[in-house]
Amino acid sequence: MINKFVPGVLALALLAACSHPEPVAEAPRPVLVKVLAGAPVAGGAVYSGEVRARYESDLSFRIAGKIVERKVDVGSVVKPGQVLARLDPTDAGLSAEAARAQLAAARNEYVFAKAEMERYRDLVGRNFVSRSVLEAKEATYKSAAARVEQAQAQATVAGNQAGYTSLVADQAGVITAVSGEVGQVVKDGTPVLRLAREGEREVLIGVPESRIADLRKSGQVLVRLWARPDASLKGRVREIAPAADAATRTYAVRISIVDSTPDVQLGMTANVILPSDSGRDGALLVPASAVFEHQGGSAVWVMQAEGELVKPVLRSVSVVQYREDGVLLGGGVKAGETIAVAGVHKIVAGQALKPVAEGKPAAAALPVAVKAGG
Template sequence: MESRRMRPWAALGVLGLIGTLSACQKPVEPVDEVRPVRTQVIAPQVVSGQAELTGVVRARIESPLSFRIAGKLVERSVDAGSRVAAGQALARLDPADASLSATAAAAALSAARTQLAQAKLDHQRATDLLAKNFVSKAEVDRSQTALNAAQDMLRQAEAQAKLAGNQAAYSVLHSDAAGVVTQVSAEPGQVLAAGQPVLVLARDGAREVEVAVPENLRGTLKVGQALQVKLWAVNGKTFSGTVRELAPAADASSRTFPARVTLADADGAVQLGMSASVLLPTAGKSEAAHLPLTALLDQNGQKKLWRYDPASHKVGSIPVKVVSVTDDGFLADGVAPGTVVVTAGVHLLREGQTVRLIASGVAAAKPGV
């Protein structure tokens, strides 16, 4: 039994040998990953001050259509996106109540006419009897008063009958002008109050771009000012526009000033709801470098670029100011000319990381390389 057990001095020798071997091994140093990147040399160019406001194409006149009387909606013949003509029937209320009111008004009118005819006969009879001294003058005066009252009641009944007839016609909602239905807010079976919107009609005619102007650009706009409007859905085509409306007070929630820009040369390609950019000139000119969007790094709301050091082949972050965003990139300000910045793979880099250029040499680097 004793021969199978390891003696204490032997166990200590084994542990000492393991410790000696561990001390002889060198620590493994982590290998810094070298990432390939593309670079571009900053070459500023003079650009005119210009801002772009994003807006939506709307109709000059957008009318919420509603019934003039209350009732139950039994039919709606159009949907959102339907094109309608002037005078076209769009929706209909249950006509039962309006028909009963028209019938009652017609009966009241007939009764008023009968009463007027009787009052005329009574007055004529009283006048004839007065000539023969069979009645007093007071009786003739009473008949004259009754005749005047009957005439007034007839005029009232005629007005009530006309009103009831109009209300019966109001049970059908017609389009005031040609246009397109942009919104529907009532369905058949719904009981509507008088004046409750049923749908919104965008009338044919002038087209406008609705934009929200920030506070810092409010002073650069004025009513009647000519602007350029770009529509992205029409291959970026530019149209001429004029500021027609500019709110004098900011919106309470967005703190922006609503404005409307009328398109002077809008054609059939301009459709409602298209996205548009209103090009707003600003004061002065500045020097900015054009870079692809892949070069921009956003860290906690701060815009940065990765600067490449040709001597150490390492990168470091530098702050940058975005002047504006273009079709194929952005204009950057605040970076010294000749600085080499990374234009691809910026989200995979870290401060002081060693990189490898995909292009052959920094001196030969060109924009986008």
């Protein structure tokens, strides 16, 4: 009886053994890494700001009216004498015509008053009229001459008013703001466009009052664009606001870019770095995500290459300064070394990892199936 069940039991055992899933070996996890820059970063206080033109002008019409045409948009490059916008010229044209008509009438009165004065001078010379009548004619002539001058001035003003219906650029530059649209009725002096003139570029930053004294002492500062983090431009403090902003309680400071290049565009974000006076210069700048706390200190994962993979090694570092663009490290790492910049809290010392350079997409880590023996 037992011999009858043995083959069945063996078959079930064999079937159960074959039904186990094949073991899967995990592929090395990817890790985002970055090679530390070869050039040290200058230490010191860092302030973020916006690139602006040194000279900016609000453009407006000199008369009131309805905008019927706008020929530029934000970002348009304009030249001196270029027409930017126009007002409805109907009313201004009618005023100019009325002024010209008044001028013509005043000239006619002047011609008549002059002829009358000359005729009465002849009559006085012949003793046909009294001297007082001539004096009255001379007074009328002078009044007519004054009215001609007045009408001439009014006609000139009216002509100028007709010309003011066109908003013309007086300087070369770039339009940075538009506040007037077609169909809008504006008063005289209402800003319609903003023009940033060509030439010197500067960075506008806000500095707390505790740092104003240090800023006044500093001769030159460094300017680093977010679009070009590896390039440093020289700057100098040009202007410090005499009063703090009521909302932010910071002082507006304008930093002129001494060696500006054509790729320094308006509106770019830039960092202004004050020179350090405490031996901070020469520190290495690393992403803030690369630094973590370990046993009461700061540390990073330094990657050691092993073929195509890397193995993390814990390295204690000394933090010089936390900044908006990263962390300045004064020791523990050196230029050229590779560090992990993401997921540092999930890394285990000695594990094999697949490095992915910062800025490059990581390939999906697919599990590799390993066939079981037999």
